[in-house]
Amino acid sequence: MSAETLEKALVKPAEPLLSKRRKKLITDPLIDDNPVTVQVLGICSSLAVTTQMQPTLVMAISVIFVVALSNFVISLMRNTIPSRVRIIVQLAVVATLVTIVSEILKAFAYDMYKELSVFIGLIITNCIVMGRLEAFAMGNKPYDSMLDGLGSALGYSWIILTVAFFRELWGSGSVFGIPVFDYISGLFGDDFNLAKNGLMVTPVGAFIILGLIVWVQRTKTGYVEH
Amino acid sequence: MELFSLGIRSIFIDNMIFAYFLGMCSFLAVSKKVSTAMGLGAAVVFVLGVTVPFNWILNEFVLKEGALTWISADLAAIDLSFLRFIMFIAIIAGIVQLVEMVVEKFSPALYGQLGIFLPLIAVNCAILGGCLFMAQRDYTLAESAVYGFGSGFGFMLAIVLLAAIRERLKYSHVPNGLKGLGITMLLTGLMGIAFMSFMGINL
Numbered sequence: 487m488s489a490e491t492l493e494k495a496l497v498k499p500a501e502p503l504l505s506k507r508r509k510k511l512i513t514d515p516l517i518d519d520n521p522v523t524v525q526v527l528g529i530c531s532s533l534a535v536t537t538q539m540q541p542t543l544v545m546a547i548s549v550i551f552v553v554a555l556s557n558f559v560i561s562l563m564r565n566t567i568p569s570r571v572r573i574i575v576q577l578a579v580v581a582t583l584v585t586i587v588s589e590i591l592k593a594f595a596y597d598m599y600k601e602l603s604v605f606i607g608l609i610i611t612n613c614i615v616m617g618r619l620e621a622f623a624m625g626n627k628p629y630d631s632m633l634d635g636l637g638s639a640l641g642y643s644w645i646i647l648t649v650a651f652f653r654e655l656w657g658s659g660s661v662f663g664i665p666v667f668d669y670i671s672g673l674f675g676d677d678f679n680l681a682k683n684g685l686m687v688t689p690v691g692a693f694i695i696l697g698l699i700v701w702v703q704r705t706k707t708g709y710v711e712h
Numbered sequence: 713m714e715l716f717s718l719g720i721r722s723i724f725i726d727n728m729i730f731a732y733f734l735g736m737c738s739f740l741a742v743s744k745k746v747s748t749a750m751g752l753g754a755a756v757v758f759v760l761g762v763t764v765p766f767n768w769i770l771n772e773f774v775l776k777e778g779a780l781t782w783i784s785a786d787l788a789a790i791d792l793s794f795l796r797f798i799m800f801i802a803i804i805a806g807i808v809q810l811v812e813m814v815v816e817k818f819s820p821a822l823y824g825q826l827g828i829f830l831p832l833i834a835v836n837c838a839i840l841g842g843c844l845f846m847a848q849r850d851y852t853l854a855e856s857a858v859y860g861f862g863s864g865f866g867f868m869l870a871i872v873l874l875a876a877i878r879e880r881l882k883y884s885h886v887p888n889g890l891k892g893l894g895i896t897m898l899l900t901g902l903m904g905i906a907f908m909s910f911m912g913i914n915l
Contacts, residue, residue, distance in 0.1 A: 700893050701894045
């Protein structure tokens with residue numbers, strides 16, 4: 487191969503790093519094809535952590551890490567995995583990544599690790615992870631798969647962060663641990679009190695808030711389930 | 713008596729769905745008809761009842777800190793608990809596969825009913841969640857068996873109830889944006905309120 491053709495072959499990737507198609511991979515799952523509100527995936531493991539913003543943020547970051555990287559790794563291996571045992575292979579890859587996340591948390595943020603307890607482990611069975619692996623990573627190139635995973639995880643993250651925002655605000659009267667309610671009632675004098683709703687801290691609050699978010703979101707996008 | 717109390721707790725109070733949101737994916741996806749919900753529920757009861765004690769054995773004799781002393785006293789310092797996720801999920805996937813083969817061989821009728829759900833159970837959060845809770849709460853073997861079956865029954869109860877409500881819901885006029893997931897989440901919330909009345913019961 488002459489130097490010229492070699493150069494051409496190297497320069498070949500004509501598609502820019504963030505082409506229109508690739509941007510779509512990230513932006514689509516945010517609203518129109520949101521994994522939680524439209525595809526009904528991944529509700530399992532994370533509603534339980536949404537009583538406070540902070541653990542929810544940690545959870546969201548962990549899920550972004552796991553989904554993007556597992557999509558990337560599985561996509562690299564996609565041609566060598568026999569289809570009969572693919573679920574086990576996928577689970578092994580995901581479980582390894584989740585173990586890494588959990589060990590990192592244990593080492594650097596032990597309180598957070600205690601608080602999230604089993605729910606970090608449950609990222610393994612988060613349907614978004616398996617869903618993206620099956621639907622996208624098994625048939626697409628590594629870089630695209632990573633972007634797709636990133637998009638889905640971001641779409642999931644903003645939903646659980648929104649749920650957590652309302653649950654923490656109404657349930658505990660704070661945002662990220664900052665006591666907003668106390669601050670507001672301080673402005674109006676001693677007799678003024680904003681009541682906290684204990685129901686929001688219980689699982690019931692999460693179900694109802696998510697139901698309402700789904701309602702608003704679907705009314706906006708016009709998506710109807712039959 | 714304590715075991716009985718644990719069983720009741722895991723069915724009603726620490727219900728997989730209403731207290732921990734575990735198994736929500738299949739809870740939402742397979743609750744359109746009572747008969748299929750029943751099938752999935754039965755499969756979950758069975759798989760949870762088998763895998764939790766099985767993983768207890770694995771945890772107790774292989775993974776826990778100092779669990780390997782039964783091989784030799786020198787291994788007392790070894791702590792393999794960081795392998796918990798991967799080992800538990802491997803056991804679950806293996807047992808689900810095994811259950812699938814056994815059911816297919818001995819009861820083709822049941823296999824036909826459960827067919828699609830069985831492999832999906834491997835990635836049901838309720839199963840892994842049950843196993844991780846068992847490890848975290850330091851149950852004994854008997855307790856973990858009761859806990860496994862109990863939380864399985866709790867899941868089954870929840871999904872069958874929801875399916876029954878959704879069957880009725882077909883004839884009601886639901887706003888477009890709420891159809892499907894939205895109304896189901898609100899319903900689950902209301903059912904959660906009902907289940908909250910079991911809280912504080914001590915047997």
